[in-house]
Amino acid sequence: DLGKRIKIRAGVQSRDQLVHICGWVHRLRSQKGLIFLVLRDGTGYLQCVLSGEAAKTYDALTLTLESSVEVVGTIKALPEGKSAPDNHELAVSWWTCVGKAPGGDEAFSNRVAETAELSSLADSRHLVIRGETASAVLKVRAAVLQGFRAEFEDQGILEVTPPCMVQTQVEGGSTLFKFDYYGQEAFLTQSSQLYLETCLPALGDVFCVQESFRAEKSHTRRHLSEYTHLEAELGFLTFEDLLAHLEQLICGTIDRVLAQPTSSSLIQQLNPDFKAPSRPFKRMDYKDAIAWLNEHDIKTDEGEDHKVGDDIAEAAERKMTDAIGVPIFLTGFPREIKAFYMKRIPGDEGFTESVDVLMPGVGEIVGGSMRMSGSQELLDAYKHEGIDAKPYHWYTDQRKYGTCEHGGYGLGVERFLAWLTNRYTVREASLYPRYTGRCQP
Numbered sequence: 001d002l003g004k005r006i007k008i009r010a011g012v013q014s015r016d017q018l019v020h021i022c023g024w025v026h027r028l029r030s031q032k033g034l035i036f037l038v039l040r041d042g043t044g045y046l047q048c049v050l051s052g053e054a055a056k057t058y059d060a061l062t063l064t065l066e067s068s069v070e071v072v073g074t075i076k077a078l079p080e081g082k083s084a085p086d087n088h089e090l091a092v093s094w095w096t097c098v099g100k101a102p103g104g105d106e107a108f109s110n111r112v113a114e115t116a117e118l119s120s121l122a123d124s125r126h127l128v129i130r131g132e133t134a135s136a137v138l139k140v141r142a143a144v145l146q147g148f149r150a151e152f153e154d155q156g157i158l159e160v161t162p163p164c165m166v167q168t169q170v171e172g173g174s175t176l177f178k179f180d181y182y183g184q185e186a187f188l189t190q191s192s193q194l195y196l197e198t199c200l201p202a203l204g205d206v207f208c209v210q211e212s213f214r215a216e217k218s219h220t221r222r223h224l225s226e227y228t229h230l231e232a233e234l235g236f237l238t239f240e241d242l243l244a245h246l247e248q249l250i251c252g253t254i255d256r257v258l259a260q261p262t263s264s265s266l267i268q269q270l271n272p273d274f275k276a277p278s279r280p281f282k283r284m285d286y287k288d289a290i291a292w293l294n295e296h297d298i299k300t301d302e303g304e305d306h307k308v309g310d311d312i313a314e315a316a317e318r319k320m321t322d323a324i325g326v327p328i329f330l331t332g333f334p335r336e337i338k339a340f341y342m343k344r345i346p347g348d349e350g351f352t353e354s355v356d357v358l359m360p361g362v363g364e365i366v367g368g369s370m371r372m373s374g375s376q377e378l379l380d381a382y383k384h385e386g387i388d389a390k391p392y393h394w395y396t397d398q399r400k401y402g403t404c405e406h407g408g409y410g411l412g413v414e415r416f417l418a419w420l421t422n423r424y425t426v427r428e429a430s431l432y433p434r435y436t437g438r439c440q441p
């Protein structure tokens with residue numbers, strides 16, 4: 001009798017019954033003729049004890065970390081004073097080793113890998129993700145994506161899947177990855193925004209969770225070449241509506257993730273100081289941000305004072321956000337430093353109805369705006385940007401066939417996670433991060 005096959009997270013409900021569990025040896029020690037192994041199966045950790053003859057067999061004595069095993073036995077609550085995951089342990093009555101790991105080899109020990117040099121960490125990512133920290137971040141990532149989707153579902157916003165292979169740019173030609181598409185030039189998408197805009201009259205408000213690609217030359221803590229881009233587009237709304245929606249999306253998702261015991265305890269473990277942001281978010285106009293930077297003596301990358309019209313570089317943005325210490329809606333960027341499609345502020349045409357959401361520790365996690373709704377101003381904007389309007393005919397048509405005031409945004413999932421789980425770089429929030437010089441494993 002092999003007992004009932006369960007996952008480790010069902011252990012508490014299955015105490016005192018014969019159960020059958022499959023997993024990997026996460027920790028291993030022997031003590032006074034007993035072998036203690038902590039088993040891992042993705043849903044949790046379970047201490048198992050081999051005793052008596054079972055602890056003296058060749059297989060038991062040569063067992064190694066990261067080997068895969070099957071165990072059968074009964075889970076018993078631990079008495080006071082002893083500790084193990086979930087305060088219980090499984091007394092093994094039968095077990096077998098399914099796949100023995102080499103052991104000894106440092107690369108095969110996730111504890112070693114988690115503290116190793118950066119480049120070898122990256123080469124060993126497939127083993128590093130077995131570790132407690134890396135797997136905790138990835139579990140929070142899953143909970144966050146679920147939370148976002150639940151928020152959108154609550155608001156009746158539909159999920160779509162736009163293409164990754166495209167022939168139009170969205171955020172400037174300099175970061176496009178180009179490839180040969182049956183003899184034609186094509187790109188990996190930088191943003192699905194233009195496609196989402198075309199969905200409004202077809203499906204109403206829409207969102208997508210799609211990979212975006214940027215040939216970033218910069219080696220920074222927050223730039224990846226491939227990242228998961230959560231984007232939404234909303235019709236018949238004002239800039240104020242867009243900001244209110246963003247606040248709800250972020251706070252609603254955080255509330256959902258924290259309401260779930262597993263993800264809430266993982267966040268507590270990764271980021272003990274995390275506090276859910278309070279509403280309303282601080283608002284700051286771009287021009288006031290420039291003044292703030294100068295008042296606080298924060299210089300441009302070239303070491304100069306900031307002027308209205310300048311882009312706010314990553315370092316300055318981070319210093320400002322960290323000093324202010326709460327989420328910020330930074331609004332009203334100059335048109336010259338922003339993308340071609342952004343709506344101008346009526347009466348202040350050099351500036352746009354745009355917003356970046358800035359979070360302490362990371363800086364920009366969201367970029368959004370209202371879009372131009374008229375054909376002619378869009379055609380002028382292509383020209384100004386040096387974009388050939390022809391391949392954009394379908395995007396321009398959006399203004400011809402029943403235009404409306406609309407807006408949307410893109411949220412970098414890895415940046416959101418770096419903020420939520422207090423990671424030093426976005427690389428830790430990606431399963432297999434891609435950045436300058438790294439496209440494997």
Ligand code: 4AD
Binds near residue numbers: 365413414
């Ligand atoms: O600010 P961005 O470039 O805006 C857009 O792409 C818009 N078309 C989105 C839209 O309105 N639908 O990118 C949006 C967000 C940034 O705020 C950042 O969080 C993330 O995408 N992002 C990156 N994350 C990781 N690595 C990179 N190289 C990123 N570039 C942008």
Ligand code: MG
Binds near residue numbers: 356364366367
């Ligand atoms: Mg941006």
